[in-house]
Amino acid sequence: MKNIIKKAFIVSAFVMIISLLSTGKVFAKPKYDFISAFNEGMAVVKVDNKYGYIDKTGKEVVKPKYDEAYRFCEGLAMVRIKGRHGFVDKTGKEVAKLKYSSADEFNEGLAMVGVNSKLGFIDKKGKLVIKPKYDESGFFSDGLAFVSIGDKYGYIDKKGKEVIKLKYSLADFFSEGRAVVVVEYKCGHIDKYKCGYIDKKGKMVIKPKYDEADYFNEGRAVVGMKRKYGYIDKAGKEVVKLKYDAAYYFTNGMAIVEIGKKCGYIDKTGKEVVKPKYDSAGFFSEGLAWVVMKGKYGVIDKKGKEILKPKYDYAVEFSDGYALVNKGDKYGYIDKTGKEVLKLQYDEASSFENGIAPVRIKNNWYIINKKGKILATI
Incomplete structure (x- = not known):
């Protein structure tokens, strides 16, 4: 089930940007073409179209040899060479060999993998614990994952038991004890579809009547009918x-x-709280959100007060108390008051995680702390 998010910008964990400040010094050619944001203490690096990983000290723990490399999740990261997927740990050990035709991140201790166009699941030791027999599947959440055979969807538990029969036209992942399912019904000679919600026992707790529906977050879910959208609570009451x-x-x-x-x-x-007046808007993070007016980014708080009037060309949501900002070809960081705590001086930069971020100045990559101090030269 696709989320109905379409316009609000969502920043990828791999967002890296370009251009920068001269320090007056001449540096050697950079070792890496690209360094991602840190996640679980690891960052993806790229050189000559090959990917590997560094740790938070800048040490290369996985040499760039993969065609694709993804963020670490639950201590493991998915990697790919020539269409074959596997998983590495933080030492670079391939805990699941690169033999799968497809794969997804680990969630709740299991990861989806593909074998000969069928999907199953492996555990964090690389053991195949749910045999590949499904045509489609989602990740595990609330202890269950949706799966399909043919055009029918249902749910399995972590032992692979089909706890909710495969009978729905579509299904989404569980969130806050609820999952969207799509039910087919006849209207004369025409097949029609409506969205409702089931609980973890498979009971239909919110009747199928919506044209569109999204997952629950913070006790609310977006629902739509005739291209108009509002919100329901977990009892199905239309609260908006x-x-x-x-x-x-x-x-x-x-x-x-x-x-x-x-x-x-x-x-x-x-x-x-804020009447619709902005050209675009971002999700709230750490109590603040980006808003866009005439192509410029500013910051508002939860009361709608403009903490920072729109003036930047680009910005990333707040993380670790700072937000990455851009103006022209320069990048820097602001704090929650809107103060530019690290000046626009970086050629490339990424969001802070646990007090550190990778940045590039001219031809050198660095790991800096929130005061801008260089902790490592890469």
Whole structure:
């Protein structure tokens, strides 16, 4: 089930940007072409179209040899060579050999893998614990994963037992004890579809009546009928009327809504804290959100107050108390007051995680702390 998010910008964990400040010094050619944001203390590096990993000290723990490398999740990362997927740990050991036609990140201790166009699951030791027999599957959440055979969807537990029969036209992952399912029904000679919600026992707790539906987050879910969107609670009560042209999931108690081509925010009671007036808007993170007006990025708080008037060309959501910002070909960081704590001086930079971030100045990559101090030269 696809989320109905479409316009609000969502920043990828791998967002890296380019251009920079001269320090007046001449540096050697950079060792890497690209360094991602750190995740679980590891960052993806790229050189000559091959990918590997460094740790937070800048040490290369996995040599760049993979065609693709993904972020670490639950201590393991998915890698690929010539269409074959596997998993490495933080020492570089291939705990699951590169033999799968497809794969997904680990979640709740299991990862989906593909074998001869069928899907199953492996554990963190690389053992195949659920045999590949499904045509489609999702990740495990709330202890269950959706699966399909042919055009019917249901759910399995971590032992591979089909705890909810494969009978739905579509299914989504469980969140907060609820999952969206799509039910087919006849309207004359025409097949039609409606979205409802089931609990973990398979009981239909919110009747199928919506044209569109999203997963629950912070006790609310977006639902849509006739291209108008609102919100329901976990009992199925419509707590926000279906009146918006677009709506997005709640974060930090706030949700983006759209009327026409303008974005604003509501709280969980449905109150419009920020009337739709911005050209684009970002999800709240650490109590703040980016808003865009005439191509420029600013910052608002949960009361709608502009902490920083729109002035940057680009920005990333707050992480670890800082947000990455861009103006022209320069990149730096601001704090939650909107103060530019690290000046626009980097050719490339990424978000902070646990107090560190990778940045590039001219031809050198560095790992810096939140004061801008260089902790390692890469």
